[in-house]
Amino acid sequence: MTDIVLTPYIEKVLSEQDEYRAAGPSAFPRAIRSIAKPMSLLTNRLIPGEVIEAAIRGADWAASGSIRKAAINHDFTDLTECDEAAAEVRRWALGYAVTGGGAAGAFGAVGLVVDVPATIALALRTTRLVGLCYGFGADTEAERIYILNILHLAGANSAEEKREAIERLASDRREFGKDDWQKIVRLTGQTTGSVAMTRRVAATLGVNLSARKIAQIAPVVGAAVGAGVNAAFQNDVATAARFAYRARWLELNEGILEGKVSTG
Numbered sequence: 001m002t003d004i005v006l007t008p009y010i011e012k013v014l015s016e017q018d019e020y021r022a023a024g025p026s027a028f029p030r031a032i033r034s035i036a037k038p039m040s041l042l043t044n045r046l047i048p049g050e051v052i053e054a055a056i057r058g059a060d061w062a063a064s065g066s067i068r069k070a071a072i073n074h075d076f077t078d079l080t081e082c083d084e085a086a087a088e089v090r091r092w093a094l095g096y097a098v099t100g101g102g103a104a105g106a107f108g109a110v111g112l113v114v115d116v117p118a119t120i121a122l123a124l125r126t127t128r129l130v131g132l133c134y135g136f137g138a139d140t141e142a143e144r145i146y147i148l149n150i151l152h153l154a155g156a157n158s159a160e161e162k163r164e165a166i167e168r169l170a171s172d173r174r175e176f177g178k179d180d181w182q183k184i185v186r187l188t189g190q191t192t193g194s195v196a197m198t199r200r201v202a203a204t205l206g207v208n209l210s211a212r213k214i215a216q217i218a219p220v221v222g223a224a225v226g227a228g229v230n231a232a233f234q235n236d237v238a239t240a241a242r243f244a245y246r247a248r249w250l251e252l253n254e255g256i257l258e259g260k261v262s263t264g
Contacts, residue, residue, distance in 0.1 A: 009080055010254060013246060020243045021166060025156040026236050052209070053202035055120035056148070076135035079249060083242070085133035090238035093126040097230035116209060119230055123151060123237045130241035134249045142175045146244070148197045154233075154240035155201070155208040169244050170258055173251060209233070 006014070074081040097119070127147050131137055149172055153165035250256040 006254070010250075010256075013079060013083075013250070014256070017243060017246060017250075020239070024159050025162045026232070050202075052116070052120060052206045053198055055117035056124070056151075056198050056202060072132055074133075077253065079246075079253070082134045082249065083246075086130050086238070086242050086245075089126060089129045089133060090235070090242075092129075093122060093234045093238055094231050096122055097234040119209065119233065120205070122234060123154070126234060126237050127151060127241045130238060131245050134245040136245060136248060142172070145197055146172045146176075148201050150241050150244045151237065152197075152201045152204055153244065154237040155205040157204065157208055161204065169247070173248055176248070 072085075074085050076082060124147065127150050128137070131143075131147070136143070146169065149165060149168050153162060153169065156162035156165055247258065
C-alpha cells in the first residue's frame, strides 16, 4: 500500500497512458494496404528504406520561433499546462501535414519524392517540440535516441513492434537523470542518432509510409488522400510523443514508473 494521493487529473492521465499501451497500432496503414495492395510494389520502390534513412539523417531539428515559444512558455511542473502545450503542437503539425500532403498528392508519384522527406522532417520536429512541452530538450545523444524510438513507436506496424518500442523507451528512460529535465536548448542545425537506431526506424517507417501513401499516387483523389494520410501519420507521431514524454514526466515528478506508483 502507499499513502501517495494522486490528483484526479493525474489519474485521468494514467488511464489514458494505459489505454495507449493496450491499444493496437494504427489501423490506418493496414486499411490502406488492404485496399491498394496491387500498387504496393511500385510504392515500395518509390519509398525505399534508404530514402527514409537519408531524411532522418538530414532533417532539420529546428522549429519555428512561434511554436517554440508556445512549447516552452508555461510551468513545466504543471502537467495540465504541459498537455495543453503539447495539444497546440499537435494542431500545428496537423495543419502543416494537411497542407503539404495535399500539395504533394496532387502530383501523384512524383510528389512522393518531396513529400516523404518532408513528412519525416515534420515528424521529427513534432516529436522534439512535444518533448519541449514537458520540459525535456537536452542536446544529447540519449535524447536523440529517445526521439528516434518515439518515431519507431509511432510507425509500429504490429502489436509486437509497438510493445517492443514501448519497452525500448522505458529502457531509454533509465539513461536520464534529473539533470536532463528542463535542458531547453536552442534547436538549430542538423543532427543524427545512432546508425543502428536510424536504420531500424527507417525500416519500420518505410513499411508504414508505403502502406499509407499507396493511394496517394492515384489520379484525381491523390491530393485528398495525401492530406489525409499525412495528417493521420502526424497524429500518430504526436500521440506517441505525448505518451513517451508523459511517462518520463510522471517518473520524474510523481515517482510513477510505467503506470505504477513507486514506493521505494
